[in-house]
Amino acid sequence: MMEMKEIDARNLQCPQPVILTKQTLAEEKKAFAILVDNEAAKDNVKRFAESRGCKVRLSEEEGYFRIEIIPEHAKTTLEHPECSIPEPQAEKQNNKVIFITSDEIGKGERKLGTRLASAFIYACAQNEEIPHKIIFMNTGVRLVTQNEEIAENLKRLEERGCEMLVCGTCLDFYGLKDSLLVGRVSNMYEIQSTLIAADTVVSL
Amino acid sequence: MGPCDLEKILSRVTSHTSERVLSSLQSGEDAGVFALDDKNTLVQSVDFFPPIVDDPYTFGQIAAANALSDIYAMNGTPLTAMNILGAPCTLDLEIISLILRGGEEKIREARADIIGGHTIEDDELKYGLCITGTLDRKNMWQVKGALPEDILILTKPVGTGILSTALKAQFISEDGMEDAIVSMRSLNSYAAEILSSHRVHACTDVTGFGLIGHLKNICVASNVSAAIRAKEVPLFGKTHEMASLGMIPAGQKRNKEYVLEIVKIEDRVDELLAECLFDPQTSGGLLASVHPDDAKNVLDELKRGPCPHAALIGSIEESEETKISIDVR
Known part of the structure; x- marks a missing residue:
């Protein structure tokens, strides 16, 4: 692998490290690393890069943080398996279903996982192409009951024609039946047949 | 300066004060309060910082509104203000006068008077004010006093x-x-x-x-x-x-x-x-x-x-x- 370009933003106060990241992103097509020496700069650079659709890898070195930033278009060219995101299919499909079974994405720090889930819903609402249906099951039902921000984004999707099916058994189990903010209560039969009939199911 | 550092510093400063001082450094009060006599009470505060907006007049207005705020937070009435200014000697004088005019406008709005100030040469521009006012001790607001259910x-x-x-x-x-x-x-x-x-x-x-x-x-x-x-x-x-x-x-x-x-x-x-x-x-x-x-x-x-x-x-x-x-x- 080629040597990664490194930008030293140590000894710099916010917002300088973010400005440097922004400039570098505008120039670089390939992944690069930015070095910062304080928590605030680390969080800010990470937030900024993620807001630009980049993948971020963080490592703590002695006395500083190293933040690897992989621009969106560079992802597929990297060899790391976690970066090889399948290209969206070319043909338009109108029967895509997103199957959400947890209120967090991936296994790791819960705080990160829930934030990712929130960001995912936000991104869905921003996207031109919307899924046909979204199914919420198990702790996924928390996304439609406990967080106003997420509910707002889901409502926007709903207004544009995306249907939200929420597992009734799960709502009951977590005592959330009265807290539904968006979507409609569904059952296993409907959910099962929706999944079988779907052209594409994206599971989270 | 961050609140933790400030707390550390203040804890090392012995605040030997007379009985007439009605606020203490450590209590996190917004302004200093001093009893002049049985009736009259002085309230004072100072604040200054580098520009947070580009427009100099607006910066002056904000700095003054910010400095006055400590007095209002204790239910005081501002009377007088002193300018504090640090500026590089290369800075255009017009900019400095715009900052001061912005500050003055707000002090006038507060029905107080600017009665002086102090300037120094500084690498980075800074402006703020020291405000003196009075308050009615019976109606003074402090950080202490909040009650459950408020x-x-x-x-x-x-x-x-x-x-x-x-x-x-x-x-x-x-x-x-x-x-x-x-x-x-x-x-x-x-x-x-x-x-x-x-x-x-x-x-x-x-x-x-x-x-x-x-x-x-x-x-x-x-x-x-x-x-x-x-x-x-x-x-x-x-x-x-x-x-x-x-x-x-x-x-x-x-x-x-x-x-x-x-x-x-x-x-x-x-x-x-x-x-x-x-x-x-x-x-x-x-x-x-x-x-x-x-x-x-x-x-x-x-x-x-x-x-x-x-x-x-x-x-x-x-x-x-x-x-x-x-x-x-």
Whole structure:
């Protein structure tokens, strides 16, 4: 692998490290690393890069943080398996279903996982192409009951024609039946047949 | 300077004061209070900082509104002001005079007078003022005095730290933060006037330590806990968006550390919204702990009048040890 370009933003106060990241992103097509020496700069650079659709890898070195930033278009060219995101299919499909079974994405720090889930819903609402249906099951039902921000984004999707099916058994189990903010209560039969009939199911 | 460092420094400064000093350095009071005699009480404060907006006149206005705020937060009336200015010798004199004129305009609006000042040569431009006023001791507001079941009222939105960071990074223009600029240069006197006709048990103004940092001062001094409804806390328009782009100022981390031990943020609170609650503010609003029966009226009067974005953001609770809990609502 080629040597990664490194930008030293140590000894710099916010917002300088973010400005440097922004400039570098505008120039670089390939992944690069930015070095910062304080928590605030680390969080800010990470937030900024993620807001630009980049993948971020963080490592703590002695006395500083190293933040690897992989621009969106560079992802597929990297060899790391976690970066090889399948290209969206070319043909338009109108029967895509997103199957959400947890209120967090991936296994790791819960705080990160829930934030990712929130960001995912936000991104869905921003996207031109919307899924046909979204199914919420198990702790996924928390996304439609406990967080106003997420509910707002889901409502926007709903207004544009995306249907939200929420597992009734799960709502009951977590005592959330009265807290539904968006979507409609569904059952296993409907959910099962929706999944079988779907052209594409994206599971989270 | 961050709140933790300041606390450390002040704890090493022995504050030997006479009985006539009615406020102490350690209590986190907004201004110094000194009894002149049985009747008359002096209240004083000083604040200065580097420019947070590009326009010099606006900067002057904001600096003055910010300096006056400490007096209003104690229900005082400003009388006189002294300018403090540090500027590089290369700086255009026109800019300096614009800053001072902006400051003067606000001091006049406050019906006070500028009676002097001091300037020094400095690598970085800084401006602020020292304000002297009086207050009625019986109606003085302090950080101590908040009672369980009180309602917390915030008179201005938060987000000036994030927005001025974004301005510095050229992520937004001054137009993009117009709402924050209007807010920063507006005096807290009008809100204080409304509050003063109701039962205010404690009050402070929200500045450098962020909303939760200043709330901590109230809670610790009053020996109570507080519950904040994060969704009710008003933010300036682009605050959340700029926070998501990494525009959170370094001081925010220090503010968070200052309250870390006593704060609990529920998982369901939007993470970025929670971050905004620690954002250091310039010329922020008043945070008042008000008798529950008066809160609704105060809010109505504020919203109809000088503070359209005022909000009831939480309540005071009884507890053995001071805690601040932050939930969605």
